[in-house]
């Protein structure tokens with residue numbers, strides 16, 4: 453499954469200086485991207501254009517040496533027409549202030565009790581961090597505005613303990629933020645909301661990002677944090693479904709590394725409230741943000757949600773429907789003929805996409821005996837009425853994910869007429885038929901259809917906690 457639904461990543465090697473001026477910002481990042489990569493990225497621009505991405509920066513990321521590069525990446529996103537909303541945290545800065553001033557704090561991340569002294573430090577830390585963000589955006593010729601668009605309410609008393617000045621989001625002023633976004637301005641949202649009396653309340657920035665994404669109908673939240681991704685049981689999970697993550701949070705949250713646990717919690721919250729994807733990216737990584745968005749594998753972790761809700765494994769009860777579904781494709785010679793018996797015999801290989809309990813698309817996943825690392829995707833069919841709605845791509849992504857979970861590192865597909873879809877849209881490359889396992893090559897030759905062979909490399913999935921098929 454692709455993190456960015458985009459083409460191959462630009463290499464993350466060449467340095468991109470913290471440039472000043474948006475023109476130079478784009479040029480600086482482009483310097484590390486080959487023209488072919490750039491062309492690939494630009495092809496995906498229309499898909500992201502006009503979408504809202506909520507970028508949530510931990511306080512420590514704003515303080516990191518890479519922050520300048522991150523701002524250049526943000527300038528690139530803006531120049532590609534992506535509407536960026538910046539939320540920042542203050543965890544590191546409030547702790548530093550606490551030490552500097554000798555004022556103990558009751559909590560540093562806005563999830564526990566915030567007493568008056570802690571709130572005072574939070575406001576000061578927040579002003580400092582917001583200013584650094586404003587300064588950096590100015591250096592990249594981006595217009596930005598600090599807003600008071602988040603209305604808050606006190607969290608109140610939890611388990612008998614008054615949380616004092618800790619707040620929760622009551623309402624996001626959507627019109628306000630949308631208006632400034634439409635004017636090409638980057639809204640900066642600090643982890644301080646304003647209560648009914650206009651007074652300040654401390655809000656956790658991870659939660660704030662989730663609330664903003666919901667209110668603004670954002671397509672992504674990207675948490676930029678000083679961690680290489682979603683670490684579970686000591687391993688970084690490159691992709692994880694909301695179901696698995698929710699389950700871990702419910703049963704054994706300590707399996708998730710502490711540094712990203714709040715991100716995990718709020719990723720689940722965000723996806724449950726309609727944000728399709730949440731990324732966790734190491735904000736200290738040069739070009740990390742762009743690579744995560746525009747690369748097929750990504751460099752961080754992706755939490756995905758209801759994308760695949762309509763896809764399920766086929767059962768024997770689906771045989772008839774499947775047979776009628778693919779008949780059209782068989783007629784046009786896009787697919788090979790399969791009898792109902794053949795479908796039934798191989799029903800375990802089929803996945804179906806349903807709308808209102810009608811199967812409107814299918815795909816198969818097959819492993820040649822003795823070739824556990826090569827999966828074959830087949831019988832991809834979307835009912836013509838539903839073409840060009842992203843269903844074909846989703847089926848391929850889903851099959852890739854399943855193949856990975858089963859240990860495949862390569863996915864192959866054979867296509868006679870729609871190979872352009874595989875290479876242009878689904879991330880495959882043309883390959884020689886000799887890559888096919890011997891027995892499969894034999895049936896390939898015997899079929900006489902002479903389809904093109906297409907191949908896609910898959911990242912191996914970590915062994916722990918993966919979803920069962």
Ligand SMILES: CC(C)(COP(=O)(O)OP(=O)(O)OC[C@H]1O[C@@H](n2cnc3c(N)ncnc32)[C@H](O)[C@@H]1OP(=O)(O)O)[C@@H](O)C(=O)NCCC(=O)NCCS
Nearest residue numbers: 786831832833834839840841842843844845870872873877
């Ligand atoms: C190929 C197929 C699965 C695509 O399904 P879909 O749901 O329409 O695909 P998506 O909506 O995800 O993607 C649409 C994109 O693919 C592109 N596309 C579709 N067929 C294409 C082709 N033959 N060549 C190049 N691009 C193609 C569309 O132009 C569109 O591009 P855009 O996103 O830039 O606008 C569908 O056309 C189909 O079922 N075909 C018949 C069966 C078949 O040939 N299967 C493959 C053999 S296993």
